[in-house]
Amino acid sequence: MVRLNRAVAIGEADGAPAGLTALAEVDEHVPRHAAVAAHLRERNGELDLSARLYVDAARNAPTLAERDHLMRQAARLNDTLRRG
Secondary structure (H helix, E strand, C coil): CHHHHHHHHHHHHHHHHHHHHHHCCCCCCCCHHHHHHHHHHCCCCCCCHHHHHHHHHHHHCCCCHHHHHHHHHHHHHHHHHCCC
8 A cells, every 4th residue: 555655755756647646545534645635736737626635635634734834835826826
């Protein structure tokens, strides 16, 4: 079974599509799954989906600092999309 950090590493080394393929092997109920999906989708150019995933991840974030970071990521992408 692939772990989240491995999916990110694959995405960084081999590109977002490879990372997303690896992420598909990870149980979606694993903590931070949505945050990793958002990151990989963003790297794949799927900004609208990525922004939504960052918000979903923020809702389930275990700490206030992580929630705030994820919401900033979503806001950054939404700003980019508005300026489009």
